[in-house]
Amino acid sequence: MATGKPQPAFVLVRPQMGENIGAAARAMWNFGLDRMRVVAPRDGWPSEKAVAMASGSGRLLDEAQLAPDLPSALEDCTYVMATTARPRDLTKTVFTPERAMQEAQMRIARGEKVAVMFGPERAGLENADIAQANAIISVPVNPEFASLNLAQCVLLCSYEWQRAAGEAEPVVDAMAGTDWATGKEVEHLALHYEDRMDDAGFFYPEHKTESMKLNLRNMWSRMPLTRADVQMLHGMLRQMVRWKDRGD
Amino acid sequence: MATGKPQPAFVLVRPQMGENIGAAARAMWNFGLDRMRVVAPRDGWPSEKAVAMASGSGRLLDEAQLAPDLPSALEDCTYVMATTARPRDLTKTVFTPERAMQEAQMRIARGEKVAVMFGPERAGLENADIAQANAIISVPVNPEFASLNLAQCVLLCSYEWQRAAGEAEPVVDAMAGTDWATGKEVEHLALHYEDRMDDAGFFYPEHKTESMKLNLRNMWSRMPLTRADVQMLHGMLRQMVRWKDRGD
Numbered sequence: 001m002a003t004g005k006p007q008p009a010f011v012l013v014r015p016q017m018g019e020n021i022g023a024a025a026r027a028m029w030n031f032g033l034d035r036m037r038v039v040a041p042r043d044g045w046p047s048e049k050a051v052a053m054a055s056g057s058g059r060l061l062d063e064a065q066l067a068p069d070l071p072s073a074l075e076d077c078t079y080v081m082a083t084t085a086r087p088r089d090l091t092k093t094v095f096t097p098e099r100a101m102q103e104a105q106m107r108i109a110r111g112e113k114v115a116v117m118f119g120p121e122r123a124g125l126e127n128a129d130i131a132q133a134n135a136i137i138s139v140p141v142n143p144e145f146a147s148l149n150l151a152q153c154v155l156l157c158s159y160e161w162q163r164a165a166g167e168a169e170p171v172v173d174a175m176a177g178t179d180w181a182t183g184k185e186v187e188h189l190a191l192h193y194e195d196r197m198d199d200a201g202f203f204y205p206e207h208k209t210e211s212m213k214l215n216l217r218n219m220w221s222r223m224p225l226t227r228a229d230v231q232m233l234h235g236m237l238r239q240m241v242r243w244k245d246r247g248d
Numbered sequence: 249m250a251t252g253k254p255q256p257a258f259v260l261v262r263p264q265m266g267e268n269i270g271a272a273a274r275a276m277w278n279f280g281l282d283r284m285r286v287v288a289p290r291d292g293w294p295s296e297k298a299v300a301m302a303s304g305s306g307r308l309l310d311e312a313q314l315a316p317d318l319p320s321a322l323e324d325c326t327y328v329m330a331t332t333a334r335p336r337d338l339t340k341t342v343f344t345p346e347r348a349m350q351e352a353q354m355r356i357a358r359g360e361k362v363a364v365m366f367g368p369e370r371a372g373l374e375n376a377d378i379a380q381a382n383a384i385i386s387v388p389v390n391p392e393f394a395s396l397n398l399a400q401c402v403l404l405c406s407y408e409w410q411r412a413a414g415e416a417e418p419v420v421d422a423m424a425g426t427d428w429a430t431g432k433e434v435e436h437l438a439l440h441y442e443d444r445m446d447d448a449g450f451f452y453p454e455h456k457t458e459s460m461k462l463n464l465r466n467m468w469s470r471m472p473l474t475r476a477d478v479q480m481l482h483g484m485l486r487q488m489v490r491w492k493d494r495g496d
Contacts, residue, residue: 026395030389030393030395031389098411141278142278148278152275152399155400155403159404163346197484197487200490200491202483202487229467232460235450239445240448240488240492243447243449244491
């Protein structure tokens with residue numbers, strides 16, 4: 001049974017080797033984290049190799065949420081961070097692990113659901129994955145030698161989570177109790193806009209279509225959207241379509 | 249050639265597997281540390297397996313000081329810390345990795361020679377080893393599950409050294425230098441949406457018009473909008489009007 005402690009979910013995105021999934025589970029449980037999600041593991045699920053490597057933390061694997069794709073893994077999350085080796089040019093806030101876990105702690109204390117994404121061993125997260133994150137976590141490693149593996153990156157974030165959770169000041173926060181939109185709701189909003197803008201011929205010229213869509217995705221994920229905001233944004237778009245259909 | 253940067257020496261005491269020595273070298277060099285000492289490695293020295301695992305950090309192994317026993321490895325050191333899984337009853341100061349590396353940083357800045365000891369994989373340091381240390385470093389892991397391996401313990405200490413030394417490459421925040429929209433631009437955007445939504449009949453029923461407009465204003469002002477976002481949001485709205493006018 002998972003511990004009742006409020007905590008972020010750690011989401012392994014398309015992990016390749018079972019051993020690394022097991023090592024990530026151990027890294028997490030060393031610091032009291034036990035909410036793992038696994039998106040489309042290359043070698044299938046459950047994974048014997050993951051279980052063998054996890055040893056005493058095997059419970060995390062038994063209870064891990066398996067998801068076929070990233071949007072379904074994130075659908076209940078209100079704030080998502082993506083770990084990357086190098087901050088890329090994606091116009092998102094970049095945190096150190098320390099700052100990131102302080103942010104996570106603060107949001108979780110408000111009742112938000114926070115997730116941290118980790119990419120596949122070889123290539124890391126793709127830009128399309130990162131587009132679904134609200135912010136980026138980058139470990140400030142030696143610029144001459146950046147070679148953290150998956151479990152080490154999980155370890156540093158877990159370690160910083162424990163530090164942040166231990167140090168947290170209980171503060172009264174004006175955003176506490178805000179009804180934030182979940183990942184699923186933001187995903188639906190993004191799709192709704194993408195579809196209607198496609199119908200309207202917005203993504204033009206064609207060679208720019210993909211980058212325009214990525215920019216739009218990045219904008220939605222960067223916005224601190226409440227559930228009411230999402231309703232309003234849907235409503236405005238529907239109304240424009242009705243206006244068009246009325247033809248007045 | 250070792251970097252000229254003042255830093256602690258990391259001393260691997262009777263390490264067993266070459267792979268773990270190589271992984272420790274990588275962990276160190278990720279955070280700019282390159283002074284390794286190796287005491288009586290079980291499988292001999294140099295170690296092919298260590299070199300294979302170290303990949304880009306092989307230089308640390310080439311330059312590592314090999315010592316037959318712990319006293320000769322520590323003979324030039326003025327302050328020694330010993331990592332242990334559990335603080336034992338040895339009447340020594342016990343530091344977290346963070347506090348330990350702050351202490352190391354302060355002493356090194358004064359010109360002291362500081363070493364950090366790491367025990368063999370299976371059993372850790374013996375009490376006789378720890379007796380040679382001035383203080384103990386203990387990572388505050390989950391009391392139900394303490395399973396850090398050698399390279400992970402080296403990694404956390406290296407990470408904390410870098411933080412304490414303040415040598416971290418500043419994480420480049422992709423939002424730094426962001427071309428944020430000005431208040432005037434956000435105001436124009438708000439007016440544009442308000443006007444078109446008025447035309448489209450969005451603000452309905454009439455007794456809710458004011459509060460709907462206020463909610464919309466509040467949403468725009470709460471969003472961290474870049475100039476590019478504002479252009480995109482204008483563009484989407486214009487395109488919807490064009491779509492309507494085309495009447496297709």
